[in-house]
Amino acid sequence: MDNENPEPIMNNELVPMEDAETTVDTQDMEETPTLDSVMQLDVLDHPSQHNYHVEIVPQNSAEQPPTRRRKKKSVVWEHFTIETIGSGCRRACCKQCKQSFAYSTGNKVAGTSHLKRHIAKGTCPAVLRNQESKDQLTPYSAPTKMAPAFSSDPPKKRRYRTAGIPYVAFDADRCRHEITKMIIMHDYPLHIVEHPGFVAFTQSLQPRFDMVSFNTIQGDCVATYLKEKQSILKVIEGMPGRVCLTLDLWSSPNTTGYIFISGQFIDSDWKMHRKLLNVIMEPFPDSDTAFSHSVAACLSDWGIDGKLFSVVINQSLSDAAVDNLRALLSVKNPLVLDGQLLVGNCLARSLSRIVCDTLASVVGIVKKVRDSVKYVKTSESREERFLELKQQLQVPGSKALVIDDQTRWNTTYDMLLAALELKEVFSCLGTSDPDYRDAPTAEDWKQVETLCNFVKPLIETANLLLTVSNASPPTTNAFFHEAWKIQLELARAAISEDPFVSGLTKLMQENFDKYWKSVCFILAIAVVMDPRFKMKLVEFSFSKIYGEESTSYVKIVNDGIHELFLEYVALPLPLTPAYEEEANGGPGAVKPEDPQGGIASNELGLTDFDVYIMETTSQLAKSELDQYLEESLLPRVHEFDVVGWWKLNRIKYPTLSKMARDILSIPVSTVPASLVFDTVRKEMDGYKCTLRPETVEAVICHYWKIMSEISASFRLASGGVVGRPTSTKGCGNSSDLLGTGGGGLSTDGVCPRRRGETKGVLAF
Structure with a gap:
């Protein structure tokens, strides 16, 4: 039991x-x-x-172990x-x-x-x-203890549990879109989709994704750009005024040229826009018709044939090329000074040429300073010794020594200015360090100081191209004050009794005088549109520059702005929607060929009525400009929004505000802010030259759009000044499209007493 x-x-x-x-x-x-x-x-x-x-x-038993x-x-x-x-x-x-x-x-x-x-x-x-069922990618959430992670690899022998990441549905189209965006944003070669390493990497991330081919990614890039282009086109179609174009020619290793065409305009909300519209490949960039052909193609592409206001070019053109462009302006927009709003000199390029020529004239002195800075900066021990001498001498220099980048002229100026502050330390280093030879002499430092004094105004003017208020390019009027001061100072220095000063500034004055003559008129009428200055600043500055002959030059500006205003007055009055419907044969319209309609009514007599209105109100409209000029000047404030002022006063000055909107949107520079100080001619990289022209245009235009959005965000965070971003090779080493502004009128440099009789030909 x-x-x-x-x-x-x-x-x-x-x-x-x-x-x-x-x-x-x-x-x-x-x-x-x-x-x-x-x-x-x-x-x-x-x-x-x-x-x-x-x-x-x-x-239970020995057979069943515990x-x-x-x-x-x-x-x-x-x-x-x-x-x-x-x-x-x-x-x-x-x-x-x-x-x-x-x-x-x-x-x-x-x-x-x-x-x-x-x-x-x-x-x-x-x-x-x-x-x-969520119809979108699940966003990343912070790790939690209740969502463990899994891996397809065999588990380790001992492994702590890790927090999980939410599951994401695989979307092949989204993957293609992200690869396209990555290639454009980082300027990667399109053939990256065929690189074995990249293909293996993507397969390790998602084995279910089939890598696209080169032809597919090329089509995706073009399709992505065309989609973005539609949004820009809507903005341009709603533009009430005119558009100003800038032309920037880039060379290439295969001798073809690429013309970058940007458009600048003010929209219906009175916001300034600058967009890269086209990148057109020209097989013969040196021909007289290259620029005019590109402009015509751009106007046709964007449907803005009748809205062209001005053209700014980055280089000097032959007389035949200028005539072709001026004729194109006249044909496309005959009511705007017969195509005279053509600027043949970009401000950034002109300043770069002037500074480069000036530095070349004193290359020996610049080399001495550069070698001295390199001697100190290339050795930690020598740099420590240099700083010790600075403390012993109690030199109050606030700038650090820097070695310049000879492809950017502002860095050379910074190097000279910093070394100039520490000239006493360099002199002491020359007596205490036997290895330090060929130190700049006292006379050399004096010449460096003179050089910096005359380059400084050019630096300040170029910096205006970098300063952007509310993420918009600066308006044209901002450059008149800087330009006339440079013209006056160089003209006075060129006749100095000091041989070094006169020799240094004579070449600078000759080069800047060419630029001043080409933009003086348009800068002058732009500053007239500033209610803080109007014609008074033009009269004052011209009296300083031209002396007794200033009256003739002031008259040119006054006559030109009145002539331009009359052309705006003569523009056809816009039809109301009801009349426009009738004019297009809408409901209620009677066609001339209709037997029951009787004699043709000449568009119901409205055309003659428009002419009658223009004739009877022209004298009243003329007084709109005179009334503006006769009113007192506004107080000068540091940050004055001239475009915003015209927006507020557009009801008081309905016609003049339209003219001011177009004038203030004229750019003076063809290059983005990141390239303002560059001294080398831009060249398209060899890889892009092998792609189809439409692919090159799509990749570059979309790239600059992305970078402009990033730059706009950066400016808002940094106070509105554009720095030089990290460059990527391929489409110009540029990551910023904004930050260029205002321009001028191309003239032939004829004396005002020899002014031609042709309508609209205004020259200095």
Whole structure:
């Protein structure tokens, strides 16, 4: 009878409890044994400071070894349950999709690896349905303890659980879009999609993505640009005024040229815009028709044939090329000074040429200073010695020594200016360091000081191209004050009794005088549109520059602005929607050929009525400009929004405000802010020259749009000054499209007393 109900032998085993947050995975073969091999667990309280599990293990026979029940620690059991199918047969069932999988404890073939792949790789249908129902990518969320991560790789032997990342539905179209955007934004070669390393990298991220071909990515780049182009086109179509174009010619290794055409205008909300419109490949860039052909193609592409106001070019052109462009301006816009608003000199390029020629004339002195700076900066010990001498001499120099970049002329100016402040330290270094030879002499430093004094105004003028208010290019009127001061100072210095000063500034004055003559008129009428100055600043500045002959020059500006105003007065009055519908043959219109309509009514007589209105109100409209000029000047404030002022006064000056809007939008520079100080001619890289012209245009235009948006955000954060961004090769090393502004009238330099009789030909 004793054998019928044997008492079990109790084996009390104390096992420390595991912390739920520090649980680690073990091998699959160590997971939970069968339920038949364990008995019911009972948790006992223990008086010590630790908590323990008390496991009661039966000792039935020698054939059945004692076993312990372990908690399943693999992360897959948060998504699977175990179901017993039959005797000795169990399967793992997914909690999401209810699909079952083979599972056997301690079996490496049917363990948990395939269960992890089911969840981690997104093959679970229920997970995919949940993600696709969101219709968008799931944003990243902070890691949580309730969302463990999975990996398709075999789990490590001991691995802490990591927080999970939400599942993201695979979208092949989104992947293609992101690759296209990446290539354009970072100026990568389009053939990167065929590079084995890049293909392998993307496959490791998402094996389900099939890498696109070169032809496909080329088409995607063009399609992406055309989509962005539509948004720009809508802005241009709603533009109430005219557009001003800038032309920047880039060379290439295969002798073809690429003309960058940008448009600048003020929209209906009186906001300034500058957009890169086209990049046109010209096989013969030196021909007399290259620029006119590109402008005509741009006007046709954007539908702005009748809205062209001015053209600014980055280089001097032949007389034939200028005549072709002027004729194009006259044909496309005959009412605007017969095509005279043509500027043949870009401000940034002109300043660069002047400074480069000036530095070349004193190359020996500049080299001495550069070598001295390099001697100090290329050795840590010498630089430490130099700083010690500076402290001993108590030199109050605030600028640090810098080695210039000879492709950017502002860095040479900064180098000379910093070295000039520390000239005493350099002199002391020459006496204490026997290895330091050929130090600049006192006379050399004097000449460096003179050079910096005359380059400084050019630096300040160029910096205006970098200063952007409210993410908009500066208006044309901002450059008149700087330009006339430079013209006056150089003219006076050129006749100095100091031979070095006169020799240095004579060449500068000759070069700047060419630029001044080409832009003087347009800068003058632009400053007239500034209610703080009007004609008074023109009269004052011209009296300083031209002396007794200033009256003739002032008269040219006064006559020109009145002539331009009359052309705006003569513009056809816009039709109301009702009249426009009738003129287009809408409901209620009677066609001349209709027998029942009688004699043709000449558009219901409205054309003659418009002529009558213009004739009877022309004298009144003329007084609008005179009234503006006769009113007192506004007080001068540092940050004055001249465009905003005209917006507020457009009802008081309906016609004059339209003219002011177009004049103030004329740019003076063809280059973006990041290239203002460049001294080298821009060249298209060889790779892009191998692409189709439409692909080159799409990649570059979209690239500059992206970079302009980034630059606008940077300006808002940095106070409105554009720095030189990190360059990327390929499309011009430029990451900023904004930051260029205002321009001028191209003239032939004829004396006002010899002014031609042709309408609109105004010259200085």
